[in-house]
Amino acid sequence: METPWVYVEDVAKHEGSEVTLKGWLYARRSSGKLHFLQIRDGTGTLQAVLFKGDVPEPLFAAADKLPQEASVIVRGTVRKDARSAFGYELSVKDLAVVQAAEGFPIGPKEHGVGFLMEHRHLWLRSARQHAILRIRHSIVKALRDYFDARGFTLLDAPILTPAACEGTSTLFSVPYFGETAYLTQSGQLYGEAGAMAFGKVYVFGPTFRAEKSKTRRHLTEFWMIEPEVAYLDLAGDMDLAEDMLVEVVGSVLAKHRAEIAGALERPVEPLERVKKPFPRITYSEAVARICAAGHPMEWGADIGGDEETVLANQFDRPVVVHRFPASMKAFYFKKDPEDPRLALGIDVLAPEGYGEIVGGGQREEDLAKLEAAIDAQGLPREAFGWYLDLRRWGSVPHAGFGLGVERTVAWICGLHHVRETIPFARTIERLSP
Numbered sequence: 001m002e003t004p005w006v007y008v009e010d011v012a013k014h015e016g017s018e019v020t021l022k023g024w025l026y027a028r029r030s031s032g033k034l035h036f037l038q039i040r041d042g043t044g045t046l047q048a049v050l051f052k053g054d055v056p057e058p059l060f061a062a063a064d065k066l067p068q069e070a071s072v073i074v075r076g077t078v079r080k081d082a083r084s085a086f087g088y089e090l091s092v093k094d095l096a097v098v099q100a101a102e103g104f105p106i107g108p109k110e111h112g113v114g115f116l117m118e119h120r121h122l123w124l125r126s127a128r129q130h131a132i133l134r135i136r137h138s139i140v141k142a143l144r145d146y147f148d149a150r151g152f153t154l155l156d157a158p159i160l161t162p163a164a165c166e167g168t169s170t171l172f173s174v175p176y177f178g179e180t181a182y183l184t185q186s187g188q189l190y191g192e193a194g195a196m197a198f199g200k201v202y203v204f205g206p207t208f209r210a211e212k213s214k215t216r217r218h219l220t221e222f223w224m225i226e227p228e229v230a231y232l233d234l235a236g237d238m239d240l241a242e243d244m245l246v247e248v249v250g251s252v253l254a255k256h257r258a259e260i261a262g263a264l265e266r267p268v269e270p271l272e273r274v275k276k277p278f279p280r281i282t283y284s285e286a287v288a289r290i291c292a293a294g295h296p297m298e299w300g301a302d303i304g305g306d307e308e309t310v311l312a313n314q315f316d317r318p319v320v321v322h323r324f325p326a327s328m329k330a331f332y333f334k335k336d337p338e339d340p341r342l343a344l345g346i347d348v349l350a351p352e353g354y355g356e357i358v359g360g361g362q363r364e365e366d367l368a369k370l371e372a373a374i375d376a377q378g379l380p381r382e383a384f385g386w387y388l389d390l391r392r393w394g395s396v397p398h399a400g401f402g403l404g405v406e407r408t409v410a411w412i413c414g415l416h417h418v419r420e421t422i423p424f425a426r427t428i429e430r431l432s433p
């Protein structure tokens with residue numbers, strides 16, 4: 001009878017029985033009579049032990065020369081083993097090599113990040129990158145679960161679009177049958193159409209910014225989840241962002257505490273403090289705090305990365321900044337009825353200097369005001385005909401926001417740079433692999 005093929009994460013269910021593992025050799029060492037092979041299969045890494053007397057001599061000799069990343073199929077018995085970090089190991093009876101070549105470029109020695117990014121297609125196999133991308137998966141799932149459990153409908157927005165949404169300076173253009181199309185900067189405008197049809201929706205997909213910025217927080221292609229809710233106001237928008245972040249961080253921590261603290265060596269206490277209520281301060285108050293902390297800035301200027309860190313360091317959890325100068329915000333923001341110089345926007349800054357993770361706000365629902373804002377920013381009104389229709393028929397107050405997945409992963413995993421938060425990062429300097 002053939003032994004069952006099992007994944008490393010399931011071996012505990014097979015204690016004492018014979019199983020087959022299919023994977024790759026991650027590392028090995030030997031003590032003469034015993035060879036210890038670390039076998040990874042994507043779900044985990046298990047130590048497979050070859051005892052000289054248990055396997056044919058040629059196999060025992062060959063196992064001692066297997067190159068790193070050789071693909072192998074291993075048959076053996078699952079044993080409980082208190083000494084292994086995993087709690088189990090495999091006593092090998094047989095081992096077949098699927099493919100083996102010497103010289104895997106990424107060895108245990110230190111490599112520079114440029115080299116590693118150039119070999120990203122292979123770097124994905126290493127333990128740390130593996131942990132980060134599994135956590136990314138859980139973050140995305142927790143976000144989707146959050147909205148799915150609350151009656152939001154997923155609305156997929158197009159990627160090829162006719163116009164800018166977040167300013168014309170960061171647009172990628174694409175030839176489109178004699179016209180020009182643009183890669184979407186945000187699905188928001190389509191989310192607004194969805195909110196008027198379904199009440200509450202979320203758009204989730206890749207977004208693009210031709211950012212000239214070479215910072216640790218900027219990618220040219222990144223993923224954004226964007227809820228949009230009809231009849232929601234600014235305060236409700238802040239409540240939603242806060243509630244979502246508390247839930248998502250809690251669920252990711254429950255699942256990955258060991259990897260975050262272990263493989264990633266990221267302290268979990270700051271994540272445990274992500275509880276309601278988040279402090280909420282106005283832009284004007286933020287500017288005053290930044291200036292008071294010794295970083296002079298003008299009212300009306302963008303809060304840059306360094307200033308964000310100065311501000312975020314004054315709080316023990318994410319901080320919500322609201323009511324920005326309208327002049328620095330996109331055309332679609334509703335103005336504050338109390339002070340029309342202000343736009344009803346929100347930003348959520350992650351603690352510990354990970355920067356802005358959420359941006360959004362309340363939208364202008366009045367047709368004439370929205371048309372005036374489009375003209376004032378020099379945008380082509382024709383391109384927004386369909387969007388203006390939303391204000392012609394059944395317009396209501398509404399709000400939403402976008403959460404950047406990569407910055408959220410960087411924050412939760414404690415990564416200095418966003419390039420490791422996505423399988424294949426796209427930046428101003430990188431389009432490959």
Ligand code: 4AD
Nearest residue numbers: 186188218219222226356357358359360401402404
């Ligand atoms: O603040 P942003 O530009 O907001 C919007 O695009 C709105 N239309 C969203 C909405 O209201 N539906 O971007 C939202 C978030 C930022 O807070 C940040 O997390 C992320 O998207 N982001 C980036 N992440 C990586 N690289 C970049 N170049 C990013 N630009 C924005």
Ligand code: MG
Nearest residue numbers: 347356358359
């Ligand atoms: Mg923003």
